[in-house]
Amino acid sequence: MSDDVVKVRIVTPDREIEAEVPYQDGMVLLDALRYVREEIEPDLTFMYSCRNAQCGTCAVMVDGKPALACDTPLKPGDEITVEPLKHVPVVEDLMVDWTYVTEHLRRLAPVAHLDWFRRRDPEEAEVLHELRSCIECLCCVAACPVISAREGVNPGPTVLRKLAEESIKAGDTFTPDRGTVYGCTCCHTCEEVCPKDIEIPGKAVETVRARLREEGRGPLDPHDEVGKLAVETGRSVTYEGESFLERYSGTHGEGDLRVMFFTGCLVDYRLPHVGEALVRIAEELGFELVVPESQVCCGSPLFRTGQRDRAEKLAFRNLEAFNEADPDVVVTLCAGCGATLKNDYPEVLGERFEWEVMDVTELLVHELKVTEEPLEYPGEIKVTYHDPCHLKRAQGVWKEPRRILKAVRGVEFVEMKEPDRCCGAGGGVRSGMRDLARLMADVKAGMVEELGVDVLTTVCPFCEYNLREAVDRRDLDVEVPNLTEIVARALQPHARG
Ligand code: SF4
Ligand code: SF4
Ligand code: FES
Numbered sequence: 001m002s003d004d005v006v007k008v009r010i011v012t013p014d015r016e017i018e019a020e021v022p023y024q025d026g027m028v029l030l031d032a033l034r035y036v037r038e039e040i041e042p043d044l045t046f047m048y049s050c051r052n053a054q055c056g057t058c059a060v061m062v063d064g065k066p067a068l069a070c071d072t073p074l075k076p077g078d079e080i081t082v083e084p085l086k087h088v089p090v091v092e093d094l095m096v097d098w099t100y101v102t103e104h105l106r107r108l109a110p111v112a113h114l115d116w117f118r119r120r121d122p123e124e125a126e127v128l129h130e131l132r133s134c135i136e137c138l139c140c141v142a143a144c145p146v147i148s149a150r151e152g153v154n155p156g157p158t159v160l161r162k163l164a165e166e167s168i169k170a171g172d173t174f175t176p177d178r179g180t181v182y183g184c185t186c187c188h189t190c191e192e193v194c195p196k197d198i199e200i201p202g203k204a205v206e207t208v209r210a211r212l213r214e215e216g217r218g219p220l221d222p223h224d225e226v227g228k229l230a231v232e233t234g235r236s237v238t239y240e241g242e243s244f245l246e247r248y249s250g251t252h253g254e255g256d257l258r259v260m261f262f263t264g265c266l267v268d269y270r271l272p273h274v275g276e277a278l279v280r281i282a283e284e285l286g287f288e289l290v291v292p293e294s295q296v297c298c299g300s301p302l303f304r305t306g307q308r309d310r311a312e313k314l315a316f317r318n319l320e321a322f323n324e325a326d327p328d329v330v331v332t333l334c335a336g337c338g339a340t341l342k343n344d345y346p347e348v349l350g351e352r353f354e355w356e357v358m359d360v361t362e363l364l365v366h367e368l369k370v371t372e373e374p375l376e377y378p379g380e381i382k383v384t385y386h387d388p389c390h391l392k393r394a395q396g397v398w399k400e401p402r403r404i405l406k407a408v409r410g411v412e413f414v415e416m417k418e419p420d421r422c423c424g425a426g427g428g429v430r431s432g433m434r435d436l437a438r439l440m441a442d443v444k445a446g447m448v449e450e451l452g453v454d455v456l457t458t459v460c461p462f463c464e465y466n467l468r469e470a471v472d473r474r475d476l477d478v479e480v481p482n483l484t485e486i487v488a489r490a491l492q493p494h495a496r497g
Contacts (some may be wrong), residue, residue: 056137140190188426209306234296253282335388377410441470
């Protein structure tokens, strides 16, 4: 193919069109579609209006991801596949039926605003401003993994966005369906594809959930139990006679770098061997690992389910642990803890929270330079990696785990079809809507089965639990460890001569 053309493959429910479009400077996908209609297929149906990322009508799937055609730049030599938006009925070719989703929006607005006077809160006004920038393109709906798993559970991110808008404006006249509000895993996939960069989980979903909690109409009972437990005991799961902190609080390893280990609830009470792997790494690589006994749950499950008042109490308790340890860096090996410490704590604690937080894979790659170490796995394994949503999208960390896995001799690393597709464990879905969490994890287990791997690794105990159960449901002979354990095994003396 010549470099001065763009090859466009249009796949619709009824036909497939392949076209070569002469490239022109500054060309976007919408120009290419118009060329195809004007020069090759005069009956090709698609929509557009503003050509300026304003009207939302030109959204399509571009190489499997939703995007605005008028906001998708092309380069000479590009080969691009275009399909109609997912999760919305197709009218013809690339034209979809928006009313399928927007009828939910119409039912929501405008609600009766009974107060004749209400002082405007500047913070609420700012959130409203962001939510109101929605152009109803439905890119978020096409990307939502909950809708992929089970249509109807969650009517879509843009509906949740509209609910948040109404919850801010309407006070207690606001009565959303609880299944809709809690059927979101806070995976940030909608935010990733939104052309207006609307923070749907943070500004919409958590806003609605917090409003329902303020009014005593939320969260779901299992969330409430987790919230009470976390505030009363400092842990979001029950004690079962084993605690990592009881055995390992104190200092391990020696070196110039002082690292505080924020364990998280599951490593403390359910997966102490994952914490032990980090202790072994500290001893092997030579850094000081401080494990303060006073640390408690980070509050992630509470923040995500709208129990902000309870989560804030935990943040202040953890502040004492950070001050006691006074580390150079805080390390987490749970994506949920890491995202909460990085994104929620600065908001809640302000300048009092002065520590750098790193996921264990960031620490290993950037501070400890582990990929320059002799890493050798005891034996040979084929491994795939699941991106936790709260690590890839909430922390921007996805290259580091792969760099580590590719550096270990004896590990054959293979990617699954959609490594960053949500497994269903987050946002209170695993505790509040277990069937949905199972359904979503089963999709990922299917991808793992296709690869024939020995190991499925990740850096999140919540994903780990959800995925391990899915792998077991399929009767697969696949181990599901935290990536920290793989590194600890590869650093053992056998590997270092
Ligand atoms: S929230 Fe963003 S992606 Fe979703 S419809 Fe609105 S503008 Fe489009
Ligand atoms: S955060 Fe994830 S699950 Fe929730 S609405 Fe957005 S895409 Fe769907
Ligand atoms: S044509 Fe209006 S958003 Fe693309």
